Amino acid sequence: MADNVWIIGTAMTKFGRYPDKDVLDLASDVALDAMADSQTSIHDMNVMAVGCQFEPFTLGQKIQKQIGQTGIPVYNVTNACATGASAVRTVIMAIKAGEADMGLAIGAEQMSKPGFIPQMGRPRRPKFEPDGRFGEVMPIEGVLGTDFMAGVFAEAGTAYAAEHDGVGFEQFAKIAEKNHLHSSINPLAQYQKVFSLEEIKASPMQAYPNTLLMCCPTGDGAASIVLVSEKKLKTLDPDVRKRAVKISASVMTSDPWVEEGQVQPDVNTLTRLAADQAYEQSGVDPQDLDLVELHDCFATAELIHYDNLRLCEPGGAGDFIDSGAPMRDGKTPVNVSGGLISKGHPIGATGAANIYEVATHLRGEAGDRQIPDAKVGLTHVIGLGSACAVHILEKQAV
Amino acid sequence: MGSQVPIVDYLVIDDGAPYLTANSCEECGALYLDRRNACAKCGKTAFGKKKLADTGTLKAFTIVHRAAPTVPVPYVSAVVHLDGGGAVHTNLVNIEPDPEHVQLNMPVRMTTYTAGVDDDGTEAVAFGFEPDGSA
Numbered sequence: 001m002a003d004n005v006w007i008i009g010t011a012m013t014k015f016g017r018y019p020d021k022d023v024l025d026l027a028s029d030v031a032l033d034a035m036a037d038s039q040t041s042i043h044d045m046n047v048m049a050v051g052c053q054f055e056p057f058t059l060g061q062k063i064q065k066q067i068g069q070t071g072i073p074v075y076n077v078t079n080a081c082a083t084g085a086s087a088v089r090t091v092i093m094a095i096k097a098g099e100a101d102m103g104l105a106i107g108a109e110q111m112s113k114p115g116f117i118p119q120m121g122r123p124r125r126p127k128f129e130p131d132g133r134f135g136e137v138m139p140i141e142g143v144l145g146t147d148f149m150a151g152v153f154a155e156a157g158t159a160y161a162a163e164h165d166g167v168g169f170e171q172f173a174k175i176a177e178k179n180h181l182h183s184s185i186n187p188l189a190q191y192q193k194v195f196s197l198e199e200i201k202a203s204p205m206q207a208y209p210n211t212l213l214m215c216c217p218t219g220d221g222a223a224s225i226v227l228v229s230e231k232k233l234k235t236l237d238p239d240v241r242k243r244a245v246k247i248s249a250s251v252m253t254s255d256p257w258v259e260e261g262q263v264q265p266d267v268n269t270l271t272r273l274a275a276d277q278a279y280e281q282s283g284v285d286p287q288d289l290d291l292v293e294l295h296d297c298f299a300t301a302e303l304i305h306y307d308n309l310r311l312c313e314p315g316g317a318g319d320f321i322d323s324g325a326p327m328r329d330g331k332t333p334v335n336v337s338g339g340l341i342s343k344g345h346p347i348g349a350t351g352a353a354n355i356y357e358v359a360t361h362l363r364g365e366a367g368d369r370q371i372p373d374a375k376v377g378l379t380h381v382i383g384l385g386s387a388c389a390v391h392i393l394e395k396q397a398v
Numbered sequence: 399m400g401s402q403v404p405i406v407d408y409l410v411i412d413d414g415a416p417y418l419t420a421n422s423c424e425e426c427g428a429l430y431l432d433r434r435n436a437c438a439k440c441g442k443t444a445f446g447k448k449k450l451a452d453t454g455t456l457k458a459f460t461i462v463h464r465a466a467p468t469v470p471v472p473y474v475s476a477v478v479h480l481d482g483g484g485a486v487h488t489n490l491v492n493i494e495p496d497p498e499h500v501q502l503n504m505p506v507r508m509t510t511y512t513a514g515v516d517d518d519g520t521e522a523v524a525f526g527f528e529p530d531g532s533a
Binding site for chain 1: 433438465470475476483487503517522524525
């Protein structure tokens with residue numbers, strides 16, 4: 001049986017815009033903060049993994065040149081919006097394999113620099129010649145549906161509504177209302193503003209049913225996690241041990257074949273697989289969860305993941321939000337950080353920041369937004385394509 | 399008048415009515431709109447062609463209000479599950495682009511139209527789906 005893995009250090013930047021810093025500053029500073037939080041230094045680390053979707057070329061080695069070049073292996077990972085969680089899991093796997101007893105995971109992204117938004121699709125060509133695997137002769141965005149994210153996830157939400165009653169514009173708007181409200185007491189959130197249900201519904205429509213206030217913003221940010229083996233943890237200072245958080249499950253999945261998957265990315269099946277494996281690994285029941293940070297890139301996404309993560313009765317995601325269950329004072333608080341919708345979504349940082357959030361509550365250090373007496377929590381991210389990571393964290397004595 | 403070409407190669411426009419086609423795994427029957435090196439469902443590598451139905455059911459949609467400047471909005475993007483198997487991503491056409499008119503699970507039928515013309519006058523023929531009044 002592989003050794004358990006524990007979190008001993010966490011840090012994240014406030015998400016937002018950092019015009020005077022680059023992604024290397026964000027990543028390096030947050031790594032130093034996470035190591036300080038765990039009373040360790042780069043010289044204690046045996047392995048390092050760095051997640052960044054848009055600056056993937058040896059960013060880890062560049063970070064080492066800022067925080068310490070010690071010759072340890074560093075893995076630069078990308079996995080779309082699951083990139084940060086993939087970096088954390090890379091370190092977990094190295095520790096579980098016995099190749100390392102302590103490691104550093106970093107997720108970082110900078111999306112607010114001018115010119116960042118890439119040109120989508122192909123420009124009009126003067127002569128129609130078939131191109132690519134579908135033999136396209138001209139741009140198909142807006143002709144054969146949309147592949148832009150707000151629309152793709154809107155379709156994921158309406159696909160759920162096609163199969164289950166009680167899901168509509170109102171339910172999606174309530175999710176955004178909740179997450180904006182939650183973010184108002186999170187000083188690390190990119191936005192901390194409360195919006196009424198009416199304001200959310202009346203904000204500019206992007207891709208029905210997602211209005212602007214139901215969509216995550218782009219932004220900059222970073223998060224870092226220091227991980228250790230249980231054997232190593234037992235040798236550390238009592239002050240470090242008493243703040244340690246156990247990783248009771250760490251799971252990654254990709255999307256298995258389903259017929260419509262080639263035209264509508266299936267974000268459901270892989271999430272269900274990951275959740276079921278995580279509950280099995282940890283012995284935790286969905287009913288036991290004190291808080292959940294899940295991948296609400298759009299309000300439509302959060303709703304379907306209530307069901308995929310087994311937080312509600314099958315088909316009951318509409319009732320779940322209507323009942324107030326995912327509010328911070330509800331049965332299963334979801335996205336008490338404000339979620340991607342309001343905390344922000346610097347892509348490479350997101351999966352590590354979710355783990356930061358849950359670990360901070362389990363340590364009892366979440367300040368005004370603390371979920372009282374939180375003992376077990378779940379994090380979930382999806383990278384479209386697709387990659388899903390689920391982690392279950394627990395407060396335990398060691 | 400110039401010639402016509404399909405906007406994508408899984409739309410067939412020959413002398414008869416336009417239709418959609420898919421690569422079909424000889425082993426398990428899984429359908430693919432693009433070419434695959436091996437079947438993503440079963441792993442076998444032999445494929446044939448299958449003509450797809452021109453009718454189906456609306457299983458998901460979004461009404462796009464914000465797009466690149468070259469794309470007229472609002473328009474309805476849709477996922478249609480075809481009768482007899484297969485699914486396509488398409489625009490829903492000949493319908494008011496509002497949530498009162500677009501009904502989930504409604505029957506739809508394929509239609510074609512000219513989506514663009516190149517410098518030689520060649521027309522790109524696209525497919526869309528519209529409410530199926532006959533269903």
